[in-house]
Amino acid sequence: xxxxxxxxxxxxxxxxxxxxxxxxxxxxxxxxxxxxxxxxxxxxxxxxxxxxxxxxxxxxxxxxxxxxxxxxxxxxxxxxxxxxxxxxxxxxxxxxxxxxxxxxxxxxxxxxxxxxxxxxxxxxxxxxxxxxxxxxxxxxxxxxxxxxxxxxxxxxxxxxxxxxxxxxxxxxxxxxxxxxxxxxxxxxxxxxxxxxxxxxxxxxxxxxxxxxxxxxxxxxxxxxxxxxxxxxxxxxxxxxxxxxxxxxxxxxxxxxxxxxxxxxxxxxxxxxxxxxxxxxxxxxxxxxxxxxxxxxxxxxxxxxxxxxxxxxxxxx
Amino acid sequence: xxxxxxxxxxxxxxxxxxxxxxxxxxxxxxxxxxxxxxxxxxxxxxxxxxxxxxxxxxxxxxxxxxxxxxxxxxxxxxxxxxxxxxxxxxxxxxxxxxxxxxxxxxxxxxxxxxxxxxxxxxx
Numbered sequence: 383x384x385x386x387x388x389x390x391x392x393x394x395x396x397x398x399x400x401x402x403x404x405x406x407x408x409x410x411x412x413x414x415x416x417x418x419x420x421x422x423x424x425x426x427x428x429x430x431x432x433x434x435x436x437x438x439x440x441x442x443x444x445x446x447x448x449x450x451x452x453x454x455x456x457x458x459x460x461x462x463x464x465x466x467x468x469x470x471x472x473x474x475x476x477x478x479x480x481x482x483x484x485x486x487x488x489x490x491x492x493x494x495x496x497x498x499x500x501x502x503x504x505x506x507x508x509x510x511x512x513x514x515x516x517x518x519x520x521x522x523x524x525x526x527x528x529x530x531x532x533x534x535x536x537x538x539x540x541x542x543x544x545x546x547x548x549x550x551x552x553x554x555x556x557x558x559x560x561x562x563x564x565x566x567x568x569x570x571x572x573x574x575x576x577x578x579x580x581x582x583x584x585x586x587x588x589x590x591x592x593x594x595x596x597x598x599x600x601x602x603x604x605x606x607x608x609x610x611x612x613x614x615x616x617x618x619x620x621x622x623x624x625x626x627x628x629x630x631x632x633x634x635x636x637x638x639x640x641x642x643x644x645x646x647x648x649x650x651x652x653x654x655x656x657x658x659x660x661x662x663x664x665x666x667x668x669x670x671x672x673x674x675x676x677x678x679x680x681x682x683x684x685x686x687x688x689x690x691x692x693x694x695x696x697x698x
Numbered sequence: 699x700x701x702x703x704x705x706x707x708x709x710x711x712x713x714x715x716x717x718x719x720x721x722x723x724x725x726x727x728x729x730x731x732x733x734x735x736x737x738x739x740x741x742x743x744x745x746x747x748x749x750x751x752x753x754x755x756x757x758x759x760x761x762x763x764x765x766x767x768x769x770x771x772x773x774x775x776x777x778x779x780x781x782x783x784x785x786x787x788x789x790x791x792x793x794x795x796x797x798x799x800x801x802x803x804x805x806x807x808x809x810x811x812x813x814x815x816x817x818x819x820x821x
Contacts, residue, residue, distance in 0.1 A: 419812070419815070606734065607734060607814055607816065608734065608815060609734065611729065611734040653724070653726075684810070685810070688809055
């Protein structure tokens with residue numbers, strides 16, 4: 383047993399050492415969320431393609447069906463803290479609480495969803511081409527939440543994913559007013575750790591799902607600083623209109639169909655924090671028939687506390 | 699409510715850091731005297747960039763290139779302005795008519811670097 387354990391530990395040292403070395407590769411000193419002169423804001427609905435020290439608080443409200451088709455008014459409050467360990471590697475801790483008000487008059491109920499932890503590695507940044515990309519693994523820890531609310535399952539779910547961002551500063555001069563556009567995207571698998579669960583006296587299967595989505599944003603700060611100063615005054619000169627979309631599809635275990643939303647809105651980026659506001663529009667009946675709303679308060683910790691909490695634990 | 703207490707503690711700690719932290723951040727360009735994309739009848743005597751935060755002028759730079767020839771216009775080094783730590787200035791000799799590309803790279807007081815560029819035309 384000891385021999386097997388040592389072998390396992392020994393085998394894991396190599397990849398761990400490689401990961402640490404990659405994470406410690408010297409960076410140019412650029413902070414995260416930036417690729418050259420392009421700043422990628424933290425979007426509300428879709429995961430960011432970068433690693434940063436940040437704290438995010440999002441509240442949303444929507445009327446829509448739950449997994450059993452029961453129509454509810456749901457208010458969800460979500461918070462997440464991300465900390466860089468190495469310059470390009472960070473971990474996150476998040477949780478959310480749901481307040482559910484059934485439309486049919488049944489009793490309200492509320493509770494926390496499962497706690498979420500994650501790790502992300504930003505493996506690519508190009509200042510010249512305004513590009514960045516990360517890979518990550520998130521985990522929803524089963525049993526840490528209330529089983530009567532969404533994502534409060536007894537089982538855990540692992541979600542490996544890839545995230546990327548691309549600015550359009552490379553466009554030619556005759557398309558210069560399109561340069562403030564940027565696109566971010568993600569593809570993520572959601573893999574339950576158990577194939578089926580025993581709930582309310584019967585077995586139900588836990589499907590694997592695939593999530594994909596992205597955001598298209600137009601940066602007013604980028605327009606005025608790098609394309610043409612058209613004289614847009616504060617506070618509008620710090621706004622970034624955005625349209626996000628996120629979809630999830632069941633891929634096995636007698637589950638099919640896709641649900642998702644399209645979220646048009648706007649973000650305002652200050653020096654130390656960011657605000658966001660989006661409409662949540664279901665894109666099919668399975669998702670719902672009513673428009674909801676999401677709002678964000680996001681702290682840029684690397685700007686607020688650059689010499690302490692806002693810097694990586696190891697490395698520059 | 700299992701996750702409430704740890705999250706509350708994290709939130710309190712973060713808020714404390716906010717209150718205690720020296721408030722400097724990434725510096726982003728606020729405006730340039732020769733405005734981005736402008737067409738000027740009179741050539742500017744200097745490139746004057748104003749940022750939204752204090753910068754370290756000694757570790758910041760401005761370069762100006764004539765677009766047509768891609769030739770760097772010879773100038774001195776960019777300088778800060780006494781009493782105005784958010785400004786960076788590059789004095790210029792007279793620019794002939796044409797399009798110019800300004801490249802800047804600055805170090806904010808918090809150690810974050812930002813960069814950018816813009817063009818303007820002298821008619």
